[in-house]
Amino acid sequence: MNHAPMHIVEDNPPPATHAPGQQxxxxxxxxxxxxxxxxxxxxxxxxxxxxxxxxxxxxxxxxxxxxxxxxxxxxxxxxxERLALVYAILVPPLALGTLILLMSIESGYTFWTRVIFLGGGG
Structure with missing residues (x-):
């Protein structure tokens, strides 16, 4: 006796919400x-x-x-797109922008430290 579950097969399944090539x-x-x-x-x-x-x-x-x-x-x-792809594309430029901002703050600090303590900006 076979006790496999019975599946109902639909003739026309509902369309996918985002089919490949969808306009x-x-x-x-x-x-x-x-x-x-x-x-x-x-x-x-x-x-x-x-x-x-x-x-x-x-x-x-x-x-x-x-x-x-x-x-x-x-x-x-x-x-x-998938969230993972969005993160893979957007996170690196955001990280670089953050590092550039931090480096510009550090360069201002270094410049003014030299002006104050060494008497010139180089």
Whole structure:
């Protein structure tokens, strides 16, 4: 006597939520293009209104990072990738950026230590 479990076989299984080669709706791309246009306009307005100093560079870099994030996530399809792949691509540049920031802080400390104690900047 065979006691194997009985399986129900469906003739038409439901489609996968993300099949290989699936096309995303054009609406997503049009929205991202709109956002990129708005961010580019805002970046242009920073120069148009002659903003200067830290405010200028903070705004320019913020708009640049937002535009790059949109491009990477939507046009390079990173929003639909596995989390491990996203980490493999994004963590190394973030780690390098952190190290560059720490080195620039250290270089300022070294420069001012030399100015104060040695009387010159080299």
């Amino acid at each position: 995303h709706p054009i609406k997503v791309y049009l929205q991202v293009w709109g956002y990129l246009f708005v961010l580019s306009t805002m970046s242009y307005l920073v120069d148009y209104f002659h903003l200067q100093g830290a405010l200028r560079w903070t705004l320019i870099i913020t708009f640049m990072v937002l535009k790059a994030g949109l491009i990477v996530s939507i046009f390079m399809h990173m929003a639909w």
